[in-house]
Amino acid sequence: MRKLAKDNQKDNHMKQLIDVASGRVKADIVIKNANVADVFNGVFVRGDVAVCGDKIAGVGRYSGVTEIDGTDKYVMPSFYDAHMHFESVMIRPSEYLKAAVARGVTAFNADPHEIANVCGEAGIKFMIDDVKGIPADVRFMMPSCVPATPEDCSGCVLDARAVKDIADKYGLFGLGEMMNYPGVIGADADVMQKLGVRDIIDGHAPSLSGNALNAYLCGNILTDHECESVEEVLEKISKGMYVLIREGSQTKNLKTTVKAVNKTNLRRFLFCTDDRNVEDLFEIGTVSNAVRLAVECGLDPVSAITIASLNAFEAYGIKKHGAIASGYSADFLLCSDNIAQKIDKVFYHGKVVAENGVPLFETQPASANALYGSVHIKPVTERDFEFEFKKGMPIMRVFPNTVVTETVAAQSRENLNLMCCIERHHASGMIGHCYVDGFNLKNGAIAQTVGHDAHNITVLGDNPRDMLLAVNGLSSDGGLVLVKDGRLIGRLPLEIAGLMTDATAETALKIRGELFKALSEMDYNKNIEPFMLLSFMTLIVIPDAKLNHKGLFSVSKWNYLYKG
CATH class of the missing domain: 3.20.20.140 (Metal-dependent hydrolases)
Structure with missing residues (x-):
């Protein structure tokens, strides 16, 4: 019986659609005299767009219960x-x-x-x-x-x-x-x-x-x-x-x-x-x-x-x-x-x-409380953000507008940043280290719990003190943190799994605006988007050099250039 009722409903809807398409019955809505995108022939055509329920009845000449003037407008x-x-x-x-x-x-x-x-x-x-x-x-x-x-x-x-x-x-x-x-x-x-x-x-x-x-x-x-x-x-x-x-x-x-x-x-x-x-x-x-x-x-x-x-x-x-x-x-x-x-x-x-x-609909957000408090790490000290530099050692080089990186041999410590990836799910204490060329961050550090795809903690800076402050500023909920000259100057909490804020989009936009204002006061390569780029520098399925919690990894060679 349910199937029969469903089939009858479908047939009735089809009949209504055909009646409207043929012009025998007025459409619910008609966009009059618009330029309509014909994606099959690759052109715009002039006509009326007739809508019946949740379907388009046709493009041609139509009248509707509601008519919207489409003159000089485009429908696509x-x-x-x-x-x-x-x-x-x-x-x-x-x-x-x-x-x-x-x-x-x-x-x-x-x-x-x-x-x-x-x-x-x-x-x-x-x-x-x-x-x-x-x-x-x-x-x-x-x-x-x-x-x-x-x-x-x-x-x-x-x-x-x-x-x-x-x-x-x-x-x-x-x-x-x-x-x-x-x-x-x-x-x-x-x-x-x-x-x-x-x-x-x-x-x-x-x-x-x-x-x-x-x-x-x-x-x-x-x-x-x-x-x-x-x-x-x-x-x-x-x-x-x-x-x-x-x-x-x-x-x-x-x-x-x-x-x-x-x-x-x-x-x-x-x-x-x-x-x-x-x-x-x-x-x-x-x-x-x-x-x-x-x-x-x-x-x-x-x-x-x-x-x-x-x-x-x-x-x-x-x-x-x-x-x-x-x-x-x-x-x-x-x-x-x-x-x-x-x-x-x-x-x-x-x-x-x-x-x-402007959206004309309301939403009913699901509870995210069970996804709070997702950051679990062993306590860290400044010594965890020290890493011996050796001339000729492999490092990661980053570029604007891409998450593809290069493996290069370092000739000097000058203008390099240290990056660390801290395992944050099981408090294992594992930390990978590498030097990065192209970020050019000076007198500060950036830390975040967004690090594709494992989403361990990623921190990058030019001194152990600021890197430690940045990591400790994440708290158990995670987020994005900026530290400059020994001061925490910006933070965006990401309570939902350390990935998303539980605030509205408008609030997030405001807080991120404050974060980027703080970021603008820092000295780094302004041709990159630091938070987005940093989030991909741990993803070891995109070439070439990437850092995970174990060490620096070469995607092209599919092995570690070094661990630790």
Whole structure:
């Protein structure tokens, strides 16, 4: 009986949609005389957009119960962020979504592997609960690598059995970025089982090429967001991958990788942010920022919109989304320009959910109290932040706008900073040390509990006193801390797993503003975003030199350059 009632409801909805599409019945909403993005033909067309319930009935000439003047306006499908981590914005998901939906994104592939590395299943459940009732399609991926590699020490270990159990229990959409590419290429038994948990599998394969890439793709990997060059993009597309053009806050690959887009391969590209800070979220948006930059780089507007919408839905097998066309989900934007820099209204399932950058919906945040107090370390002293320098020793060199680093031989201690990675989940007392070139921090230290992906404590400075003060300033909840000349001058508490603040986005923005004001008074390389860059300097799946709690690691050689 329930199935029959459901089928009847579906048939009635289809009949209503057909009646509206044919013009026999007025639409619920009509956007009149607008410039409509045709993502199938790559052009804007003039017409009325008719909405019936949660679907688009058609583009043509229509009348509606509610009519909105679209003259000199643009209608385009709302956007899809194909790979992102809520945790990287350092605010809870519900707070992020209020800002992101209002800026034109109504679909997300969210990988909660950051919080899973700290809190396991409890962290994943919190993320799922926190987005409930929000007008957006949030598709959670099951973290595939907790920890990222066997060399890491995180707060939780999820083997293949746990990955399957959690993915099934919560109905997760796909398998999150498979960072353990050595495990795939080497056909590790546990990795092989994980690859069988879901058909949709996101990749993470920086610099993989040739037979190694062929082997990786035989694990049914669908996408990659780690491309650094046009050549890398074209090889991965030629082998059947979708390439996610990434424009985050530290990893800014778009201006390079968009050069690989042409009329033949256009449909193989998606946009993603991966890791975004809250300032960029509010000031320049997320996917709309990628659309703008792509057009500035020479891509035509409808092609950029296609990458931002239809391509992602088709890549992930989601039908009838991502276009302004009959029978498609009525998720769209009404804009004053053709690249979504001035979004007047955001529609989700046929309803206005944001207007002029302001969300029109409320959220019901999930309790995060159980995720507080996640920092557990042995007491440290100034001696823990001393490390013998030897001429010619390998060190890490960092650069602006990328999290890729180099291994270089140090010739002098001058202008180098010491970085330490302190294991913070089990109070083991393990600390890795290395020198860093390119950060150029003087007379101070920065410490944080955000350190992809194991999220141990990362501290960088030029003297033991300030490094100790910075680490002690984190407390048991964690966060970001700045110390200058023996004084704690800035702190952002991140109570939720040491990754996210429990404050509102606006409060977080204010506190971070104060933090960056304090940072501006410090002497460092102003071409980098210190907190975002520092968070990636411990991730040993991105080339080349990275530091974990054991020591300095070479990703290309897959071994330690030294331990301790």
